[in-house]
Amino acid sequence: MGMNNTPASDRIHIGFFGRRNAGKSSVLNAVTGQDLAVVSDVKGTTTDPVYKAMELLPLGPVMMIDTPGIDDEGQLGSLRVRKSYQVLNKTDVAVLVMDACHGPAPEDYTLLKKIGEKQIPCVAVCNKADLDGAAGGRPEGIPESVPVLSVSAHTGQGITALKECLAQLGKTQESSRKIVGDLLSPSDMAVLVVPIDKAAPKGRLILPQQQTIRDILEADAVSVVVRENGLRDTLASLGKKPRMVITDSQVFAKVSADTPEDILLTSFSIL
Numbered sequence: 001m002g003m004n005n006t007p008a009s010d011r012i013h014i015g016f017f018g019r020r021n022a023g024k025s026s027v028l029n030a031v032t033g034q035d036l037a038v039v040s041d042v043k044g045t046t047t048d049p050v051y052k053a054m055e056l057l058p059l060g061p062v063m064m065i066d067t068p069g070i071d072d073e074g075q076l077g078s079l080r081v082r083k084s085y086q087v088l089n090k091t092d093v094a095v096l097v098m099d100a101c102h103g104p105a106p107e108d109y110t111l112l113k114k115i116g117e118k119q120i121p122c123v124a125v126c127n128k129a130d131l132d133g134a135a136g137g138r139p140e141g142i143p144e145s146v147p148v149l150s151v152s153a154h155t156g157q158g159i160t161a162l163k164e165c166l167a168q169l170g171k172t173q174e175s176s177r178k179i180v181g182d183l184l185s186p187s188d189m190a191v192l193v194v195p196i197d198k199a200a201p202k203g204r205l206i207l208p209q210q211q212t213i214r215d216i217l218e219a220d221a222v223s224v225v226v227r228e229n230g231l232r233d234t235l236a237s238l239g240k241k242p243r244m245v246i247t248d249s250q251v252f253a254k255v256s257a258d259t260p261e262d263i264l265l266t267s268f269s270i271l
């Protein structure tokens with residue numbers, strides 16, 4: 001599949017959040033090098049989240065999301081704030097944009113708390129570092145797990161560092177979604193041991209087994225599926241040594257006895 005037709009669900013979703021006029025749209029544009037989002041000094045210009053699928057090097061296919069301000073007021077404003085918070089449900093990596101001249105406001109801390117609860121990897125940026133009133137250093141009360149960068153959407157200061165940070169946060173997020181794919185190289189072979197006993201559902205495999213097979217295929221690796229009694233003969237007859245054996249934990253002891261020590265052994269439940 002070409003990069004351009006990567007489905008939205010396979011893209012790392014990067015959401016830009018923050019108060020009105022902090023420079024969310026400007027920082028997003030600086031990171032992408034494109035004028036994707038409308039920049040304006042009129043507060044509340046972005047009224048709906050804006051999605052843009054693109055390639056972001058060195059990360060790969062991403063979905064960039066610009067959001068309305070999290071401090072918008074009035075009935076319409078609070079609707080916009082709600083829309084921004086809804087974007088968090090689809091966000092793999094969050095960027096909190098703050099104005100370095102103002103520092104974090106209560107809305108920023110509330111958002112960081114929500115991001116922490118959802119365990120979304122996050123980077124905070126203090127934007128407008130080019131201005132005289134910009135504070136340097138790390139603002140108080142930002143969780144230690146959140147890196148803080150000083151950037152300027154206008155001069156480009158710190159934007160490369162931000163891209164590298166996004167790539168790193170995106171990569172950890174991506175590998176945490178993989179089951180075994182990150183342990184296998186293309187054309188590696190994995191042998192899956194699936195007992196067909198009374199406990200097995202009729203006519204199908206259980207979801208963890210299906211997901212593991214799918215993940216192995218996505219890694220361009222090969223899966224061989226056998227029942228526990230067929231493992232020893234299968235391992236002996238395969239032309240090449242498999243990289244790993246993945247078994248149902250019910251038969252772990254038997255499978256362990258039948259698997260040579262130089263082949264990795266794990267179970268579906270561990271994965």
Ligand SMILES: Nc1nc2c(ncn2[C@@H]2O[C@H](COP(=O)(O)OP(=O)(O)O)[C@@H](O)[C@H]2O)c(=O)[nH]1
Binds near residue numbers: 042
């Ligand atoms: N000096 C300076 N102004 C900026 C910077 N980034 C954004 N702005 C200005 O701040 C205002 C709000 O920017 P915008 O990106 O629309 O903010 P948003 O509401 O958070 O999306 C605009 O007038 C921008 O030109 C920056 O790095 N330096």
Ligand SMILES: [Mg+2]
Binds near residue numbers: 038066
């Ligand atoms: Mg905006």
